[in-house]
Amino acid sequence: MNTQPWHVHIVTGEPLERIRKSNTDNMMAGVPPKREFPMKEDYQGIHRQRQVDVAKQLFAAMGIERDDKKRRMDWVMRGFRQFDAPVSIVLTYDKYLEPAAISHFDLGAVAYGICLAACERGLGSVINDQNIMICIAMGYSNDEFSANSVKAVRAN
Numbered sequence: 001m002n003t004q005p006w007h008v009h010i011v012t013g014e015p016l017e018r019i020r021k022s023n024t025d026n027m028m029a030g031v032p033p034k035r036e037f038p039m040k041e042d043y044q045g046i047h048r049q050r051q052v053d054v055a056k057q058l059f060a061a062m063g064i065e066r067d068d069k070k071r072r073m074d075w076v077m078r079g080f081r082q083f084d085a086p087v088s089i090v091l092t093y094d095k096y097l098e099p100a101a102i103s104h105f106d107l108g109a110v111a112y113g114i115c116l117a118a119c120e121r122g123l124g125s126v127i128n129d130q131n132i133m134i135c136i137a138m139g140y141s142n143d144e145f146s147a148n149s150v151k152a153v154r155a156n
Helices: 013-028 045-062 069-080 101-120
Strands: 006-012 087-093 123-128 134-140
Touching: 006 013, 006 101, 013 069, 013 087, 045 069, 087 101, 101 123, 101 134
Parallel strands: none
Antiparallel strands: 006 087, 087 134, 123 134
């Protein structure tokens, strides 16, 4: 439909540090995330199994045992810190487009294109969906970090 509903915001430096601190403080205080769009939080069946499977892969690669709550929480907090990447790309759309199913598809395509272009240039990216439609943490991959070697199993 060629609506091109996206707005792209690049966050880095001190503003990104403020966001990280706020996300961390809220998470540690038990403040529930406030999403601006509906999201299924409790997947079931095969979708839940896929979440569990990739978590097992990641934790095994990082040597995090199931009962190691401190290191598991550190992993969760990395997401709220945008994986400590130097750049966060924030994609948004205008609220008046709600319900925004088509906009979500369009933004997904843009996010995918950004991640592919980053990879082509040797940059790593992590799609991180918090409060805003989607955030993409971006920087050069740390190939020494064990979780970066995990390749999630995909359905055929």
